[in-house]
Amino acid sequence: MAGPLPESLRALYRWVDAIPLSRPKRNMARDFSDAVLAAEVVKFHLPALVELHSYVPASSTQQKLANWGHLNRKVLSKLGARVPDDVIRKIVQCRPGLVEQVLVLLRQRIEERQRQQRQRPAAGAGDHPGEATALASSRAGPQQRWDADRLPRAPLYPRQSRALPNMLPVMAPISGEHSGEECRGSGNCPPLQILQAKVRRLEQLLRLKNIRIEDLSARLRAAQRPPGPHSPPAPS
Template sequence: MDYDSELSEDSLQSLFVWIDGIPLSRKKKNISRDFSDGLLVAEIIAHYFPRLVEIHNYVSASSINQKLNNWGTLNRKVLSKLHCTVPADIMRKIAECSPGIIEVFLLGLLRKIESRLMNNRQSTQGNTPESRPYYIARSSENDYAVKNPIPLAQLDLGSLDNQTRLILEEKEQALLASQETVQILQVKIRRLEHLLHLKDLRLQDMEQRLTRFDSVSSIQSSAQRR
C-alpha cells in the first residue's frame, strides 16, 4: 500500500460508509484517533471472519506502547493471514494518530476482505473450520439477517448413512457460498448508494450556485438600466 498517497473524496466517503455499516464497540468520531489502538480494526475483521480473530487479545489503549502491542499482535496473528501486514514505521504513525495514514490502511483492508470473501466462495478450503466465515450480519431494511449456523463438523452425524451426510455437506457448502455472496453484495450496495447520494448533493450545490448567480446577474442588470 502506498501510504503517501492521498485518497479521493469519493474513496473516503465510500470507506466511511463501509465502516459505519459494521457494528463496532465505539462510534467513529475521529478516525485517526479511534482506530489508533487497533481494537476497532480487530472488530472489523472479526465481523467478517470471527474465527480469525480473538478479540480478547486487544484492549482499548491510550499509551503508544500498548497501541503498538495491539498492532504487533494484530499484524502477527491476523493481518499476515490476510496478506495485509503493516510496516513498523506505519504502525507507529497510526498509533500516534498521524492524519491520513489509517484511511489508506483501511481502504486496503477493505479490498483484502472483499478478495478473501470471494476466494472463500470459490475455494474448496472452505471445508476447514478455521476458514469458514459464519456471519452475524447487521440487520436493517436493506440487509439480510444471516444467522450463525452450527457447522456439521460439530454435530453427531454417526447415525446417518454416507449418502445423507454427503447431501448435508453439499447443502452446507451452498449455504456458505450464498452467505459470502450476500456479504460482498451488501458492501458494494452501501458504497454505491452513498456515491449516488454524494452526486445528488453535488447537483443540488450546483443548482444553488446557479440560482445565486442568476440572482446576482439580475440585480446587476437592473442596476445598469438605472
Template sequence: MEVADEELEGIYAWVDEVPLSRPKRNLARDFADGVLVAEVVRHHCPRIVDLHNYSGAHSLDAKLYNWKTLNHKVFKRLGFVVARGECEAVCTGEPGAVERVLKLIKVKLAEQLEPQTPPSTTQRLSPTRSTAQQPVHLKLDAISTKLLATGRTLDIADKPYQRQLFSAGSGSLDPHIERELAYRQQLIDELQESNEALEIRVNKLEQLVQLKNAKLKTLLDRMQVADR
C-alpha cells in the same frame, strides 16, 4: 497504499456497516489503538480474531503492542502485514494514516472472501486428473498429509512441493495457495509455541513434585527419629 478522495466515502461506509463496541467520533483517534480495527476484521472473518487479545490503550507503546498482535495473529493470515512506520502513523493520529490501513484491510478481506468456483462433480470424481489440475484445497491436503507423515512443516521454499504449487507455465505462486500456505504455517507456528509452553509447564510441575517428595521424605525421617 494511497487513498484517493473519491475512495474515502466508500471506506467510511464500509466501516459504518460494522457494529462497533464504541461510537466513532474521530476516526484517527478512535482507531489508533487497533481495537476497533480488530472488531472490523472480526466482523468479516470471525474465526481469525480473538478480541480478548486487544484492550483499549492510551500510551504509544500499548497501542503499538495491539498493532503488533494484529500483524502476528490476524494480518499474516490474510496475506499481508502493516509496516511499523505505518502502525506508528496510525497510533499517533497522522492524517490519512488510518484510512490507508483501512483501505488495505478492505482490499485484502475482499480477496480472502472472494468466492471460489467449486469443481464440477465430474472433475471431483475423475481419477485421471493430474496434480497440476487439482483444486487448491486438494493439493494442499495431499501435501499436508505428506508433511505430517514426515514430521515436517510447510515451507514454500521446499523444492519438491514448490513445483506442485506453481501454476503450469508460470513463474508465480497462485495467490490463493500462497494465502492458504501462510495461514497453515501460522497455525503450525502457534501449535509449536503452545507445545513448547506446555513442555515448560510440565518440566516445572515435575520439579515441584520432586521438591515436594524430598520435603515429604525429610518430614517422614524426622517423624521416625522422634518416635525412637
C-alpha cells in the same frame, strides 16, 4: 473548511459504518490508533481470524503498539495486509490519513478472502494458517505506498446517525443476495425480499454483539478470579 470527500473515501466510511463497532467513531485517526476497532472490522467479516480479547483498549503508546504488533502478526500477515513498523508508530501517534489507507487495503484483502471462501467452500479456504500465510506472501508486495498525504485530510469522521434503521441501507451485502438498497434502486425485488435482507443484517449485528459480550465476559471473569494457593509469585 474542508472540501467534499472523494467517493472512494465516502465508500470506505460507508463500509466501516456497516460494522457494529464497540464504540462510536468520531475521529478516524484517534479511534483506530489502538488497533481494537481494526480487529473488530476483521472479526465482523472473518470471525475465525480474530480473538477480540487479545486487544485491550488503550491510551498509552506502549499498549497501542502491542495491540498493533499482535494484529500484524496474527491477522494482517495472514491476509497480506501487514503494516510496516514505522507506519504503525505514526498510526499510534494519530497521524491523519494513514488509518484510511490501512482500511482500504484491509477491505481489499477481506473481500479477496471472502471470494476464495465462496469459490472453494469444501476445501475450507482460509482455515489453515499455512495456506493463509502462503497466500499473503504472494499478494503482499513492496508496491504499497504508505503516505499520509495521499488521502484528503478528514480528521473528523463524517457523523452518521447511530439509529439502527439508518444503518441498514449501507450494510454490506450478503453473499449471493441483493441488498435492500439495490432492490429499491432496480425495482426488481419484492418488499418481502427487502425485509428478509434486513432481517439477515440484523442477525449479523446480533451475532457480532454476542461475540463481543462473550469476549468481555471472559475477560471480566479472568480478572475477578482469585489467584490459586500455589500460584507462582509475580516477577519482581
